[in-house]
Amino acid sequence: MTAHGASREALVAARERLDALTDSTSVDAKALAGDLAAVTALLDREVSLRRVLTDPAQAAEAKAELAGRLLGGQVSGEAVDLVSGLVRSRWSASRDLVDSLEELANTADLTAAQKSGELDDVEDELFRFDRIVSSNAELRAALTDKGASGKLRGDLVKQLLGGRAKPTTERLVERLVTVPRGRSLEGGLESLSKLAAERRERMVAVVTTAVPLTDQQKQRLGDALAKLYGRRMHLNLDVDPGVLGGIKVQVGDEVINGSIADRIEDASRRMAG
Numbered sequence: 627m628t629a630h631g632a633s634r635e636a637l638v639a640a641r642e643r644l645d646a647l648t649d650s651t652s653v654d655a656k657a658l659a660g661d662l663a664a665v666t667a668l669l670d671r672e673v674s675l676r677r678v679l680t681d682p683a684q685a686a687e688a689k690a691e692l693a694g695r696l697l698g699g700q701v702s703g704e705a706v707d708l709v710s711g712l713v714r715s716r717w718s719a720s721r722d723l724v725d726s727l728e729e730l731a732n733t734a735d736l737t738a739a740q741k742s743g744e745l746d747d748v749e750d751e752l753f754r755f756d757r758i759v760s761s762n763a764e765l766r767a768a769l770t771d772k773g774a775s776g777k778l779r780g781d782l783v784k785q786l787l788g789g790r791a792k793p794t795t796e797r798l799v800e801r802l803v804t805v806p807r808g809r810s811l812e813g814g815l816e817s818l819s820k821l822a823a824e825r826r827e828r829m830v831a832v833v834t835t836a837v838p839l840t841d842q843q844k845q846r847l848g849d850a851l852a853k854l855y856g857r858r859m860h861l862n863l864d865v866d867p868g869v870l871g872g873i874k875v876q877v878g879d880e881v882i883n884g885s886i887a888d889r890i891e892d893a894s895r896r897m898a899g
Contacts (some may be wrong), residue, residue, distance in 0.1 A: 629681045633722035636715030639672035639727070643711055643732050645860050647704050648737045649830060655738035656794075662731035663801055665697065669724045670807060676720045686714040720854040731820060732798060736825045739794040751795040755787070756815040771802050771812050776804040806842070829857045832876040834864045851875065 648655045656855045669676045675696075679689050697706050708730065715843045717723050723838040759766050769779055780800045787796040802814040811816075831851050833839075839847065843859060851859045855877060 631718045632716040633726070636712065636717060637722075637726045639715065640712055640726055640730060641733070643708060643820040644733060647708070647709050649860070649862055651664070653704055655734045655741065656703055658702060658740065659734035659797075661701035662708065662727055664701060664733060665709055666695065666724055666727040666731055667805055669727065670805060673720075673837055676723060680717045680720040680723050682716055689713040724807075731801075731823065732821055733825065735794050735797060736822050739792065740825055744792050744794065745822065746796050748794045748798075749785075749819060751791045751824060752815060752819045752822060755791075755799060756812060756819065758812055759815065766811060770806070777780070778824065780804040808866050809823060824858075827857050828860060829855060829877060830860045830862060832862045832864065834866050834869050834874040834876075836865070836867050836869050836872045839863065853878070 647653050647658070660747060669679070676683065679693060681689075690713055693709050693713050694706055697709060707866060709727070712726060719866050736748065739748045759769065768774075769780065769783060780803060783796065783800040783803055787799060798818050799815070802809075802818065803811065806814065831848075833847065844863070848861055851861075859877075869882050873883075
């Protein structure tokens, strides 16, 4: 989604919280996606509730407590924490909250696909389905028929993709046609494809340092690693006073020790500055 001003800041912070959660092996990203999608649907229907949760005149903690009371026991604790963080934030428009929740749900589903090694397939299937819909006016009309219920449109997606595409692809497309939220089908599929591409390009670096890094050092190291690997880098940070050379970076199976690796020499120099 394209967000501006306060909404953009809130979305960036929420993405970081989601990344931190889904990087943990203890969090079921697929289940989290389902919970976030359910909250998205709720707030899309309940306009008055959405306005209360995004009202800048209301105290941030009061809004978070309200969200917790409404959602507690209905969705996972991780989903409640994410939603609580979202409603604590300021939003340029109440709809931006729902758009952001929807993106987080889709991202969590794509993360689950990434963990299972299926993300490339999902990205390809989304693209191919978009091409099929664009070239088949009858199919497009059926999938966007406002006279049919969302369930009927979703059932059609299951018939089309069930057993032929990855479950993640089926879920993403089913949610899109069930609750289009005013978007064109092609526009929604394009957004999903872009989100999948962004997820595929993202890498995770586990960084262990002898002392905690400052925010400036984190930024410099992240930029240096992104340049080194040619991909956006998320840093998982740990502190170990005994780490050799003062820093150790692990990206996938590659472990780079700060005292001997020329490849991060520049990053180490920047961190010292």
